[in-house]
Amino acid sequence: MSALLQQLARRQLLWHGxxxxxxxxxxxxxxxxxxxxxxxxxxxxxxxxxxxxxxxxELRLLLPYLQQQQQxxxxxxxxxxxxxxxxxxxxxxxxxxxSQLVIxxxxxxxxxxxxxxxxxxxxxxxSVLMWQVPLKxxxxxxxxxxxxxxxASLVLLRRPAASLSLPVNxxxxxxxHQHGLQLSVHKRKGGWPAAAFLLDMQQHWPALxxxxxxxxxxxxxxx
Amino acid sequence: xxxxxxxxxxALQCDSxxxxxxxxxxxxxxxxxxxxxxxxxxxxxxGVQLQMGLATAAALCHNLQLIPYQPQQQQAVLxxxxxxxxxxxxxxxLDGPDGLYLRLCNMLQLYQGLAGYxxxxxxxxALLPYQYYYASAATPLAAKCLALQRLNLLTQDSIDTxxxxxxxxxxxxxxxxxxxxxxxxxxxxxxxxxxxxxxTELARRFDNRLVSYLGRLRGEFFHALEYIRPEPGFSRYxxxxxxxxxxxxxxxxxxxxxxxxxxxxxxNNALCHQLTxxxxxxxxxxxxxxxxxxxxEYRAANWLKLCQLQLENHRLTAPVYGLQxxxxxxxxxxxxxxxxxxxxxxxxxALQLVSLLQARLGSNAVSGLSLQNQHLPEQxxxxxxxxxxxxxxxxxxxxxxxxxxxxxxPLQEAVEISSGPERLCPDGWxxxxxxxxxxxxxxxGQWLWLYRTAQQQWFVHGLFS
Numbered sequence: 001m002s003a004l005l006q007q008l009a010r011r012q013l014l015w016h017g018x019x020x021x022x023x024x025x026x027x028x029x030x031x032x033x034x035x036x037x038x039x040x041x042x043x044x045x046x047x048x049x050x051x052x053x054x055x056x057x058e059l060r061l062l063l064p065y066l067q068q069q070q071q072x073x074x075x076x077x078x079x080x081x082x083x084x085x086x087x088x089x090x091x092x093x094x095x096x097x098x099s100q101l102v103i104x105x106x107x108x109x110x111x112x113x114x115x116x117x118x119x120x121x122x123x124x125x126x127s128v129l130m131w132q133v134p135l136k137x138x139x140x141x142x143x144x145x146x147x148x149x150x151x152a153s154l155v156l157l158r159r160p161a162a163s164l165s166l167p168v169n170x171x172x173x174x175x176x177h178q179h180g181l182q183l184s185v186h187k188r189k190g191g192w193p194a195a196a197f198l199l200d201m202q203q204h205w206p207a208l209x210x211x212x213x214x215x216x217x218x219x220x221x222x223x
Numbered sequence: 224x225x226x227x228x229x230x231x232x233x234a235l236q237c238d239s240x241x242x243x244x245x246x247x248x249x250x251x252x253x254x255x256x257x258x259x260x261x262x263x264x265x266x267x268x269x270g271v272q273l274q275m276g277l278a279t280a281a282a283l284c285h286n287l288q289l290i291p292y293q294p295q296q297q298q299a300v301l302x303x304x305x306x307x308x309x310x311x312x313x314x315x316x317l318d319g320p321d322g323l324y325l326r327l328c329n330m331l332q333l334y335q336g337l338a339g340y341x342x343x344x345x346x347x348x349a350l351l352p353y354q355y356y357y358a359s360a361a362t363p364l365a366a367k368c369l370a371l372q373r374l375n376l377l378t379q380d381s382i383d384t385x386x387x388x389x390x391x392x393x394x395x396x397x398x399x400x401x402x403x404x405x406x407x408x409x410x411x412x413x414x415x416x417x418x419x420x421x422x423t424e425l426a427r428r429f430d431n432r433l434v435s436y437l438g439r440l441r442g443e444f445f446h447a448l449e450y451i452r453p454e455p456g457f458s459r460y461x462x463x464x465x466x467x468x469x470x471x472x473x474x475x476x477x478x479x480x481x482x483x484x485x486x487x488x489x490x491n492n493a494l495c496h497q498l499t500x501x502x503x504x505x506x507x508x509x510x511x512x513x514x515x516x517x518x519x520e521y522r523a524a525n526w527l528k529l530c531q532l533q534l535e536n537h538r539l540t541a542p543v544y545g546l547q548x549x550x551x552x553x554x555x556x557x558x559x560x561x562x563x564x565x566x567x568x569x570x571x572x573a574l575q576l577v578s579l580l581q582a583r584l585g586s587n588a589v590s591g592l593s594l595q596n597q598h599l600p601e602q603x604x605x606x607x608x609x610x611x612x613x614x615x616x617x618x619x620x621x622x623x624x625x626x627x628x629x630x631x632x633p634l635q636e637a638v639e640i641s642s643g644p645e646r647l648c649p650d651g652w653x654x655x656x657x658x659x660x661x662x663x664x665x666x667x668g669q670w671l672w673l674y675r676t677a678q679q680q681w682f683v684h685g686l687f688s
Contacts, residue, residue, distance in 0.1 A: 055669035059625045059688035076573055076610075084626035084686065088594040088604040092619035098592050102609045104580060105588050115580055122571040176668020207622050207642045208662060208670055208687060 023190025024169050027072075030064025031204075037185065037194050038170070044069065045153050046169035047144050051160040051186075054083050054131075056176040058157060060205060063094040066127055069153065070100055075126040078119045079103045080112050082131055109133050113143075120146040120154055129155045140166040179209055225442065226379060228325040228359045229366035230348075232301070234261040235321050236293065238353040239300045240462055249284050253277060254292045261292075294320060299460060304351060305451050310490055311347045312340075316363075316448035322370070324363045324448055341377055360384045362442040364397060368414070371395045389415025396440075402433050414440075457484050457495075457550040466505060466542035470534045473502075473543065477530060480548040481523035493553035494519035500530060500548055507541035514582065517610070518574035519554055525575075532582040577609050594619060598647060600627050600684065622662065624672040624685030634673060634681035638663035644675070662687065 008014040026040030035041045042048060042065045052058040070077045077100060079086060088098060104119075106112040112133045119125045120143060135143075135156065144167055147154050160173055171186040180201035185194045202209040232238075236252050249266035251259045257277040269284035280287055297320050305315045305323055314326035327340065334340035348355060358369030358376045365388055369376055372395050374387060391414045393403050411417050418437070426434050438444035459480055467473050477500070488495065496519045502510045514529050571579070580589045593605040596617040603620070604627065607613065622642065643661030648654065658674040665671060672685030 053667060053669065055671070055686040055688050056667075057670065057688070076576075082626065083688075084628050085604060085606075086592060087600070087623050087625060087627050087685065088592050089619040089621075089623035090625050091592070092594050093621060093623070098594060099610060099612045101592050102577065102580075103590050103592060103606070104584065105590075106584050107588070111584055111588075115584060118576065118579055122573075122576045124571060124573040124576055208664075209641070 027065060027068055029061070030068070031061075031199055033197075034061075034183070034199055037183075037197060038188065039191055041065070043153060043169040043189070045151055046147050046189075047140060047166070048153060048155045049166055049168040049171040049186075050155060050157050050174065051172070052157060052174040053159065053176075054157075056174060057181050057201065057208075058174055060201065061174070061181060061199070062129075062155060063091075063096070066129075067095045069126040070097060071095070073126050075100070075124055075152075076119075077101045078125050078128040080116055080119075080128060080130040081105060081133065082129075113139060116154060117143060117146045120150045120152045123150040123152075125150065125152045127153045127155065129157065131157045132159070134158075135166060137166060140168065144168070224328065224379075224381070225361055226327040226331075226359055227361070227363045227366045228327050228344075228357060228377065229318075229363065229370040230323040230325065231356045231367075231370040231373075232304070232321045232323075232353050233356065234263060234354055235300050236290065236297045237261040237263050239296075240290065240464065248288050249286060250288045250290065251280060252290050252292050296460065296462070297321070302451075302454075303459065304353065306454060306487075307351065308344070308347055309451065309453055311343050314448075314450045316450050318367070322367065324366070326448070326450075327359060337377065337379055358384075358387075360388065362440060363446050363448060364436070364440045367397070368395050368440070389413065389418065391415075393417070397436055399432060402429065405429070455551075456553065457487050457548070459483055460545060460547045462545045463543065466544050468539055468542040470537070470539060473534065473546075474527060474531055476546055477548075478523060478527050480546060481526045481530075484526070484548060484550060485521055485523040488521035488553065491553055492556050494521050494556050495550040495553050497552070498526065498530070498548060498550050500546070502539075502543045503545035503547070504539070504541035505544050510537075512537075515586070516575070516578040517581075518572055518578065519556075521556070529578060529582045532579065536583070536585075573610055599649060600647075624670075625688035626686045628684060628686070631674070631682040631684045634671075634683050636665050638665045638671060638673065640673075643673075647674075660684070 005014065024043035024046060026038065026042065027044045028035050028041040029038065050058055066077055077096065079101070082103065082105075086103060091101070092098060104112075104115050106115055112130060116128055116130050119128050133156070143154055165171065165187060168187065169189045171188075173184045173186060175182040177198055180199045182196055183199055184196035187193060234252070237250050240250065247263065247265050249269055249271065250263045251266050251271060252261035254260050259271060259273060259275045259277070259280055262271050262273065266284060266287060269287075271280045271284055271287065277289070301317060301319065301321065301323070305317055308315055308323070308325070312325045312327075312330055314329065316324040318324055330340055331337060334343055356370050356373040356375055358366050358372075358374050359378060360366040360369055361381060361384065365384065368391055369384065369387055372391055376384065376387060378384065392412060393406060393414060396403075396414060406417065418441070422434060422437065425437070435444060439446045461476055461480055463476060467476075496516055498514045500512045500514060502512070504510060512530075512533055514526070514533050516525070516529060520526055577589060589609055590606040591609040591611055593607050593611070593613045594617070595603055595605050597603045598620065600623070622645070640661045640663045644659035646657060646659050648657040655677055658676055660672060660674045663671050663673050670687035671683050672687065673681055674684055675681055
């Protein structure tokens with residue numbers, strides 16, 4: 001490279017097409033395939049928007065990430081308005097420390113948002129999960145600022161909706177699949193949205209996704 | 224040589240009610256006989272005097288605010304003053320309704336003389352809004368007699384106090400009116416002339432009340448004083464000058480009480496975890512609020528924030544005329560050690576955050592999660608207080624769903640079973656109630672945790688999220 005180019009590059013007047021500046025610090029998601037698609041993993045701070053139906057494996061997708069977030073900083077994990085009573089066995093199996101978990105069940109959406117903001121701002125929470133709370137643009141920005149301030153991440157779990165895109169670091173849509181989850185990245189800060197891809201969960205959760213060839217159990221219908 | 228100080232507070236109830244931020248109104252306290260027994264400086268400037276009748280006082284000063292005399296409240300104020308002065312002086316005895324005995328002789332060495340003691344005491348009294356007069360003497364009763372004359376005499380010189388005492392009229396002594404009257408008839412008007420008489424002569428003509436008083440005044444008889452001991456906890460009542468019916472306005476008087484709490488906690492180097500706030504409502508029942516801080520706090524600003532969050536959720540049904548703040552248990556303050564290298568992102572600790580959430584959302588809305596040593600899914604997850612360190616008693620069971628439904632619901636759709644069965648039987652081998660659990664997937668791709676009862680009925684019990 002010529003001396004002139006080097007000088008320009010040092011002054012940051014030159015932009016390399018192949019240099020990818022990460023917009024956020026990524027934490028491995030625990031799934032190598034997903035890490036590759038997201039260029040490192042889930043963001044460690046800021047908002048993560050996940051559009052999904054309940055019960056198709058969205059929490060299983062997040063568990064390795066949440067476990068790392070909690071363990072890495074020794075800070076709290078907060079569940080706000082979970083759809084039902086979380087099961088301790090499952091969380092312990094995933095390596096989550098229960099004494100560092102706080103469950104908040106507010107009565108209204110307004111209270112839920114207030115609680116989320118307090119938790120994010122406090123700096124003592126690593127991640128906050130919030131289920132099914134409607135969010136407007138201004139509120140999302142406010143929560144994003146609170147999350148940056150407290151160095152925390154907020155995972156929004158909501159139903160797929162054709163709403164305006166929110167100012168989030170990462171937006172994913174999940175659809176169920178026989179062998180795992182079909183993921184499509186709607187938005188990723190500092191990167192391009194990728195095509196939809198299949199995340200195979202068979203080896204992580206063999207009980208849920210029995211291999212197709214070993215039909216150990218006769219298929220049964222009940223109803 | 225013994226040395227006692229007497230502090231006399233002439234307008235205790237009157238001063239306790241005055242709000243320093245407000246423009247002062249003329250205030251007077253009236254007893255049951257409608258005579259004025261306490262007044263503040265504004266009322267005195269308008270010509271109102273002690274022992275004046277109500278009609279005369281009202282004629283002199285048209286905007287005079289009258290307050291009925293409340294002995295219990297005055298006693299509580301006196302006790303709180305004694306508690307505050309306890310930091311300066313060790314031996315304090317209450318002398319109701321408006322005085323305090325302080326034993327000085329054993330404190331002088333600490334303060335290196337009377338001047339140092341006087342400076343410390345005046346500094347402590349300057350923080351309080353009460354008028355006071357003082358005098359010192361070799362016996363408690365002599366000090367009291369001089370203080371009631373408002374001499375403000377603080378000296379170790381016995382000749383000074385002796386001459387002042389000899390000059391004092393009998394009306395400032397503790398003698399009963401009938402004895403005073405008898406002495407008056409004998410032509411004895413001052414204490415000096417009474418002290419000049421021989422005790423045996425007096426004992427012949429008067430009963431033992433006079434002899435006992437003079438003996439204690441001279442220091443010949445032992446005068447037992449009941450010295451106070453520091454009370455555990457904090458309890459203050461604040462009477463409002465006007466009724467408040469808005470929660471937001473209430474924070475101003477509340478912060479005054481919390482400041483007093485902070486002072487006491489700082490002096491004791493303590494924290495408290497729980498406050499009880501009592502709002503006395505007019506024509507309605509008293510409302511109690513309990514405000515908690517999981518970490519323990521002493522700062523008034525933090526307590527005020529927690530109180531406001533709690534009060535925000537409630538509506539006042541009747542105007543409030545008084546506030547009471549109580550803290551029963553103090554905990555020793557413990558310094559928190561933070562990580563030197565890890566960046567500190569917020570100035571809120573986890574326990575403070577939990578208290579904040581509980582204050583606004585209610586304590587039931589915030590909880591933790593614990594693993595119980597139970598195989599039945601309903602009992603396996605406990606909901607203890609948040610941030611409680613629990614030791615896991617048992618290993619976690621495998622293949623459990625993320626969420627357990629509070630009430631199992633009947634299965635009403637076609638599912639594809641992928642794993643199972645796992646047979647769970649309730650305690651005591653109730654075979655009729657045993658369940659076979661399966662993992663199934665419905666048409667929408669949701670993973671369900673199902674069970675089949677012994678009666679071949681199917682229920683959904685959980686969601687694999």
